[in-house]
Amino acid sequence: MKRLSLLAAFFLLSISFVMAQDKPARILFKWDQSTMEEVGFTQEQIQRFEEIQKETNLASSALRKDASLTAEQKKEKMNALVKERRDKQYSVLTPEQLVKTKAIIKRIQAANAAAGY
Numbered sequence: 001m002k003r004l005s006l007l008a009a010f011f012l013l014s015i016s017f018v019m020a021q022d023k024p025a026r027i028l029f030k031w032d033q034s035t036m037e038e039v040g041f042t043q044e045q046i047q048r049f050e051e052i053q054k055e056t057n058l059a060s061s062a063l064r065k066d067a068s069l070t071a072e073q074k075k076e077k078m079n080a081l082v083k084e085r086r087d088k089q090y091s092v093l094t095p096e097q098l099v100k101t102k103a104i105i106k107r108i109q110a111a112n113a114a115a116g117y
Helices: 002-022 033-039 043-065 071-092 095-114
Strands: none
Touching: 033 043, 033 095, 043 071
């Protein structure tokens, strides 16, 4: 009986591994070279995005090292930092580029939803 239970447990575990392998990786939106080309960035916009990213990286690094904050406070501040970065990035875009960006994000969200995310 013990052997049968072990065999059943192994069988169920192996099925879960097989099923987990079939799911494609979740797609994340990121500002890489191809995204910037698709949206139609100018060189000035690329430079401004790099500056915004550097500012955000410095601020998030300092935030992670701040021992005076609780984990919950760090999480809240990090979420605010991410929102601030997104707002700054969007302010660099033209209205047409913002429309293209939101269309790309919707396309990614649809692909993730179809994959079960």
